[in-house]
Amino acid sequence: MRRTALAAVAAAAVRGSRSMASTAPRVTVLGGGVGGCAAAANLARTGAQVTLIEMGRGAGGRATTRGTREDPRIQVDHGAPYADMRTEAGKKATQELVAAGYAAEFQGPFGTLRADGAFEASEEAGVTWYRGHPSMSRWCEGLLQGTPSITKKFGSMIRRIEPVREDVTGAVLGWKLFDKEGQLVSDCDWLVVSGSGVAHPRWSQTFGGQAPLTEAAAVLGDARLDAALAAIGRITARPVQVAMMAFEGPAAEAWLRLPFAVAEVEGDPILAKIVVQKSDSGLVNVVAHSTEAFAVAAQDAFGSTSTAARVGGAAADASREQEVLGQLVTALNVCVARLLGPEVELSKPMFGPLLHRWGNAFPVGASLSAEESLAPASRLAFAGDYVGPRSGSIEGAMLSGADVAQRLMEHVASSASACSSCM
Numbered sequence: 001m002r003r004t005a006l007a008a009v010a011a012a013a014v015r016g017s018r019s020m021a022s023t024a025p026r027v028t029v030l031g032g033g034v035g036g037c038a039a040a041a042n043l044a045r046t047g048a049q050v051t052l053i054e055m056g057r058g059a060g061g062r063a064t065t066r067g068t069r070e071d072p073r074i075q076v077d078h079g080a081p082y083a084d085m086r087t088e089a090g091k092k093a094t095q096e097l098v099a100a101g102y103a104a105e106f107q108g109p110f111g112t113l114r115a116d117g118a119f120e121a122s123e124e125a126g127v128t129w130y131r132g133h134p135s136m137s138r139w140c141e142g143l144l145q146g147t148p149s150i151t152k153k154f155g156s157m158i159r160r161i162e163p164v165r166e167d168v169t170g171a172v173l174g175w176k177l178f179d180k181e182g183q184l185v186s187d188c189d190w191l192v193v194s195g196s197g198v199a200h201p202r203w204s205q206t207f208g209g210q211a212p213l214t215e216a217a218a219v220l221g222d223a224r225l226d227a228a229l230a231a232i233g234r235i236t237a238r239p240v241q242v243a244m245m246a247f248e249g250p251a252a253e254a255w256l257r258l259p260f261a262v263a264e265v266e267g268d269p270i271l272a273k274i275v276v277q278k279s280d281s282g283l284v285n286v287v288a289h290s291t292e293a294f295a296v297a298a299q300d301a302f303g304s305t306s307t308a309a310r311v312g313g314a315a316a317d318a319s320r321e322q323e324v325l326g327q328l329v330t331a332l333n334v335c336v337a338r339l340l341g342p343e344v345e346l347s348k349p350m351f352g353p354l355l356h357r358w359g360n361a362f363p364v365g366a367s368l369s370a371e372e373s374l375a376p377a378s379r380l381a382f383a384g385d386y387v388g389p390r391s392g393s394i395e396g397a398m399l400s401g402a403d404v405a406q407r408l409m410e411h412v413a414s415s416a417s418a419c420s421s422c423m
């Protein structure tokens with residue numbers, strides 16, 4: 001259905017169920033990563049009144065950029081360093097970001113650092129690589145471009161989710177979302193859950209108690225929602241610890257002598273990937289990504305500046321953080337010295353090194369199918385890199401956000417048609 005027709009019918013559907021000044025469905029998207037931003041933008045463009053809630057300082061999620069107030073030149077992509085697009089739909093959607101200046105094609109060079117220290121360049125057919133331009137946080141900005149009607153609530157972590165139910169039938173009419181202090185953050189007709197943490201058993205390890213959506217769903221008796229939550233619960237997480245830093249002057253030049261921008265590291269127990277990126281400001285950013293085994297062993301260190309510590313109140317241990325950071329940086333320097341020679345001074349960054357733990361860098365296991373992503377009786381939907389094909393990627397998150405927005409609005413529109421034909 002075309003966007004304008006969809007918007008008109010969807011608005012009529014909500015008119016039937018709610019007498020309010022505005023008739024467009026009020027949809028809250030929980031989570032401002034790529035999946036949430038894609039969903040929010042597509043919903044807004046098809047006529048929904050959208051609120052986007054994100055606990056971080058801005059949109060981005062795992063496709064984000066670390067900056068500092070002290071020095072605006074520092075912009076380090078410490079999550080996903082790039083997006084590899086493997087489908088025509090993903091490439092087409094990304095081309096819109098490229099045309100608007102929010103992303104650019106990325107040529108690498110890519111390769112592998114062998115265990116013997118040799119570097120081997122690599123190419124992969126059928127894949128186009130992109131980066132946010134000039135940094136990854138622009139990806140989500142680009143997705144949200146041209147949708148000023150979206151209400152953005154950043155820096156707000158949702159800790160409780162409550163269904164709004166019809167008195168007699170118990171039918172779900174919408175949702176209310178609350179923060180840590182119990183303050184109402186959003187009140188909506190439909191909820192799109194993008195950050196899966198509120199629906200996953202891992203919530204209790206960090207914050208204690210049951211995950212908010214799991215708790216809310218327990219009283220609804222919606223088999224479809226229960227099935228979706230069970231599927232989400234079976235997805236596990238692959239963690240990554242990253243050490244990020246930025247260099248200037250001769251140290252920066254030394255890093256640029258490496259024959260790669262991105263190298264997978266083979267056979268190292270600590271280091272899995274090295275990303276070297278020259279920024280527009282002339283600084284050279286270096287991010288060392290750990291192996292899964294190292295991240296699991298170091299899961300008690302998550303970086304005192306992480307959102308979990310800052311907004312969620314999770315306790316951070318500074319000395320453990322320094323220990324883990326030291327191990328990652330040493331592994332990085334040993335690896336790189338094999339290529340550049342030991343005399344090169346690599347260890348004095350002008351920013352960092354800083355540690356960041358991505359407890360859920362990549363989902364592992366069968367993702368939620370696109371059909372499972374909508375639970376209409378509960379007025380709830382899921383979007384993100386744990387939904388649909390291409391799990392654990394920016395491409396997957398972006399396409400799932402667009403897909404769920406279309407499914408949701410089509411459902412609202414078809415309910416409206418059914419409602420008008422029964423009058």
Ligand SMILES: Cc1cc2nc3c(=O)[nH]c(=O)nc-3n(C[C@H](O)[C@H](O)[C@H](O)COP(=O)(O)OP(=O)(O)OC[C@H]3O[C@@H](n4cnc5c(N)ncnc54)[C@H](O)[C@@H]3O)c2cc1C
Binds near residue numbers: 035392
């Ligand atoms: C180190 C690393 C390397 C990666 N490399 C690549 C790569 O090379 N290529 C690639 O395609 N992908 C890569 N990825 C994966 C990619 O970043 C993700 O697949 C994608 O960004 C996921 O987007 P999302 O919107 O599904 O989830 P997220 O980005 O996780 O977004 C969910 C958002 O919800 C918010 N949120 C969660 N709970 C709450 C709450 N209770 N209240 C408020 N807000 C909440 C979170 O803060 C977060 O911003 C990498 C990821 C990491 C961490």
